[in-house]
C-alpha cells in the first residue's frame with residue numbers, strides 16, 4: 001500500500017437521543033490521537049466527527065420529552081460539542097445530518113444511486129415491499145431468531161411489526177466483488193478477527209437492504225419519491241463524504257477522499273453497515289472505497305453493558321472534573337489494547353493516574369526542574385559527553401520516535417503510549433542511577449549539569465511522543481523548560497541535543513497532583529446489595545404499626561457522630577427517638593419533615609438516651625435517604 005501524505009480519520013456520527021458517554025469519548029479520543037500524531041509526523045490530516053440526528057429513535061425520544069425533533073437535536077448536539085471541547089478534540093469539522101449541506105449531499109448521492117446499474121446489469125435501486133420486525137433501538141429490521149424472550153437482546157424492547165413500501169439497494173451483485181477486495185486487502189479491515197467476521201458475512205450472503213421508510217417522516221425525503229424518507233443509515237453513512245464537499249466542493253472532496261488515506265474508526269456494533277453496506281453504496285456511486293476500517297474494542301462497565309436503564313453510563317465531562325481532561329484521555333485509551341473488548345473498572349482510574357501520571361511523569365518533571373533550579377541557577381545546563389549511563393539511555397531513545405510512530409500507523413495506540421511512558425520510566429531510572437545529588441555533594445558540578453541536561457532532553461523527547469494523548473499537559477510540561485510549540489514535531493523528537501541550554505526553568509505547580517483514591521466520588525454508583533428476607537404473613541406485617549410523624553426538634557447526640565436526637569409529633573402524642581442519620585442529615589434539615597416511624601417498637605436506651613420508635617430510611621452502601629410523606633398527611637396517620 002502506498003502511504004499517501006494525507007490522512008483523513010472519522011468517528012461514527014453519534015445519535016443525539018442521549019448525551020455522550022465514555023464509549024463515544026473512547027472513539028473520539030482515539031481519532032484525535034491519530035490525527036494529532038500524523039500531524040506531528042508532518043502528514044496533512046483531517047479529523048471528522050459529528051452527530052446522527054434523523055430517524056425513529058430520535059423522533060421518539062423527542063416526542064417522549066415533549067419537544068420537536070429539531071429542538072432535541074439542537075440541545076443534545078451542544079452536549080457533544082461541549083464534551084469534545086472539554087476533552088480537547090482537534091476535529092477539523094463537525095457534521096450534523098440536519099445541516100442543509102449534508103441533506104443536499106445525501107440527495108445528490110441518492111439520485112446517483114437511483115440511476116446506477118449494478119454489476120449484474122440490473123438497476124441498483126428498486127421499489128418493493130418490506131415486511132418485518134423493526135427495532136427502533138438498533139434502527140434496523142431484525143429477525144425472529146434475533147429475539148430473546150420476544151425482545152431485542154441489545155435494547156431489551158419488543159420490535160415493532162412493519163409492512164410498507166420501501167426502496168431497496170441491490171446488494172447481492174456487490175458481495176463477491178467486495179469479498180475479493182477484502183481478501184486482497186484493497187479494503188483493509190482490522191483487527192484480523194473482524195476481517196474474518198466480515199468475510200464470513202460476505203460468504204454466507206446478505207439480503208438486499210431497504211434504503212427508505214414510508215412511515216418515518218423525520219429524515220431526508222428521497223429526491224425521486226418524496227413520499228419516502230431516506231433510511232437513517234443511508235442518511236448517516238454519507239456524512240463521511242458530505243463533510244468534505246461531495247455535494248458542493250469537488251476540489252476539497254478530491255483532496256480528502258481520493259488523494260488521502262481514508263480511515264473509519266468505530267466499534268463492532270456497527271461493523272456491517274460500514275464494511276458492507278457503505279462500500280457497496282460507494283461502488284454503486286462510482287466512488288473510491290475507504291482505505292482502512294478499524295474496529296476497536298467494545299467495553300462494559302464493571303462487567304455490565306453500558307446503558308441508560310442500568311444507570312452506569314459514565315459522563316466524560318464528570319470524569320474530566322475529577323482527573324482532568326488530559327488524564328481522562330490517557331486513562332480511557334489505556335484501559336485495554338485498542339481493538340480488544342474489555343471491562344472498564346472505575347476503581348483502577350485513580351491507581352493508574354497516581355502511578356503513571358503523578359508518580360512517573362509528574363514527579364519526573366518536578367524533579368528535573370527542581371534540580372535545575374537548585375544546582376544550575378534555574379537555567380538548562382549545557383550538555384556533556386561524559387555522563388554516566390547516558391549512552392545506554394540514548395540508545396533506547398534514538399529509535400523510539402520511529403518505533404512509536406510505527407505503532408500509530410498500525411493502530412497500536414496502547415503500545416504507542418506505552419513506548420512513550422517507557423522513556424519516562426527509563427529517564428527516572430537514569431536519574432536514580434546517576435544520582436546528581438551525590439555528584440553535587442562531591443563537588444562534581446559539571447557532571448551534575450550534564451546529567452540534568454540529558455534528563456531534560458529525554459523528557460523533551462517524551463513530551464513530543466505524549467503530546468497526541470495529553471496535549472494540554474504536554475504544553476504545561478514544555479513551558480517549564482521554555483520549549484516552543486513550533487518544535488512539537490516528530491522530526492524534533494528524532495533530533496538529539498535539541499533542548500536549548502540556557503533556557504530559564506520555571507516550575508509553578510505540580511503537573512499531576514496526587515489523588516486520594518478514597519476521596520474520589522464514584523461515577524457509577526455501586527449496585528444495591530441483593531436483600532434476602534424470610535417471607536412474613538399478612539398478620540405478621542399487621543402487627544407493625546407504621547405511622548407518619550413530624551419532626552419538631554433535632555440535635556446532635558454529643559460524642560456520637562452518627563446519631564441525631566429527634567423530637568417527633570405523632571398526632572396524639574410527642575416522643576423522642578434516636579436515629580443514626582447524622583452523617584447524611586443536619587439537624588436543621590430535619591425540622592418540619594414528615595417521616596415514617598415504627599411506632600410500636602419496644603423502647604431502647606441508646607448512649608444513655610431513651611428512644612421510643614425507629615424511623616425508616618433506604619440504604620445503599622454509604623448512601624442513606626429518609627422515607628418521607630409527600631403532601632398533606634397529618635402526623636399520626638397510619639401507613640398501610
Ligand code: ME8
Pocket residue numbers: 011012013014015022023024026027052236237239265266267268269270297298299300306
Ligand atoms: O451507532 N465501547 O451511533 P451511536 C466502545 N449513529 N465504544 C462505544 C461504546 C462502548 N461501550 N458505546 C458506543 C451509531 N461506542 C450511529 C453511527 S455512523 C455513520 C452512524 C462508540 O451513538 C463506538 O464508536 O450508537 C460505536 O461504534 C459508536 O459509539 C456508536 O455510537
